[in-house]
Amino acid sequence: MLYSDIIRTLVCAFVACSSLPSDSVDAESPITPKGQNIIVGYRTVSKAQAEAYNKAGTPVLPGPVMGIQLGNGVYTSPKAGDWAGPPDSWYCVIFADSDKFNPAAKAWIPQKSSTGTKIWWNENNIGTYIKSLGISDPSKTLRFSPIDGDDQHFQMLIPPALLSGTIFKPLGLTTTCVDSVSKLPSNRVNYWSMSGMKGIAPSDPGCGPTLMEDGEGLKSPGCSTHSKVEPGGNPNNHS
Numbered sequence: 001m002l003y004s005d006i007i008r009t010l011v012c013a014f015v016a017c018s019s020l021p022s023d024s025v026d027a028e029s030p031i032t033p034k035g036q037n038i039i040v041g042y043r044t045v046s047k048a049q050a051e052a053y054n055k056a057g058t059p060v061l062p063g064p065v066m067g068i069q070l071g072n073g074v075y076t077s078p079k080a081g082d083w084a085g086p087p088d089s090w091y092c093v094i095f096a097d098s099d100k101f102n103p104a105a106k107a108w109i110p111q112k113s114s115t116g117t118k119i120w121w122n123e124n125n126i127g128t129y130i131k132s133l134g135i136s137d138p139s140k141t142l143r144f145s146p147i148d149g150d151d152q153h154f155q156m157l158i159p160p161a162l163l164s165g166t167i168f169k170p171l172g173l174t175t176t177c178v179d180s181v182s183k184l185p186s187n188r189v190n191y192w193s194m195s196g197m198k199g200i201a202p203s204d205p206g207c208g209p210t211l212m213e214d215g216e217g218l219k220s221p222g223c224s225t226h227s228k229v230e231p232g233g234n235p236n237n238h239s
Contacts, residue, residue, distance in 0.1 A: 036098050036099065037098070037172075038095065038096055041093075041189055042076060042077050042094065042184065043091070043092040043094065043231075044091055045062075045085070045089065045090055046088075046089065049062055050090035050177035053092055057174055059074045059158065059173055059175050061074065061160060068121070069120050069147070070109055070126060070232075071123050071157060072160060073158050074163065075156070076157075077231055078154060078156070078189040080184040080185065082231075090177045090179055091180065091184055092175050092177035093175065093177075094173060096172055096173050100169075100171045100172045101171050101172070104140075105137070105141040105142065105198075106194055106196050107143060107197070107199045108144050108198070108199035108200060108202070109126060109129065109130075109199065110200065120145070126138065127139075130143075135198065140159065140162055140170070142158060142162065143156070143159070144157075147232075155231040156189075156191065192204045
């Protein structure tokens with residue numbers, strides 16, 4: 001092997017090992033997925049929370065949150081900027097290791113059970129419902145539902161047990177946050193095509209996997225430009 005080939009091999013190995021997001025982000029460069037990472041969600045957050053995410057390199061639990069429709073954890077949207085947030089919001093893309101994410105337990109959570117028992121906003125009832133689907137550990141189950149207060153938009157909850165800690169990284173989650181939604185990928189995460197999903201899925205609004213917004217917003221039925229309610233639901237909508 002020639003010396004130049006050895007150098008090229010070493011450089012390629014270094015680049016592959018350096019594919020995860022770093023603490024700092026080039027404000028001029030859009031974010032694109034690398035390696036075996038797959039995009040699993042997006043978040044609209046404050047600048048302070050974005051800085052915490054970028055520093056950790058992974059989603060971290062914020063302080064007390066208002067909306068806990070599906071339980072405690074990190075709520076994500078399937079499309080960048082799906083919830084517009086305040087004018088000074090930052091926007092995050094969340095990646096996962098496909099080898100860890102694809103086999104993870106996943107469940108659609110309905111508002112009520114078949115017997116009329118309320119499920120949303122009640123952790124015990126959510127856990128009972130998840131177990132009824134044949135899933136043994138609700139605390140390690142990714143949860144999906146329409147957003148309470150805006151049933152045309154959907155959300156995924158990553159519970160605390162699946163977030164990346166200092167040692168354990170159950171899903172291999174990484175994240176990068178930027179100051180403009182235009183710097184994020186346009187891919188829409190398709191909850192309806194995920195492997196291992198259980199429960200009865202609501203109708204897919206049919207926004208398409210890579211639908212882009214134009215200056216006037218989306219025109220497709222059920223695909224309004226932004227959600228009216230922050231993921232996690234509106235706590236004023238339930239009794």
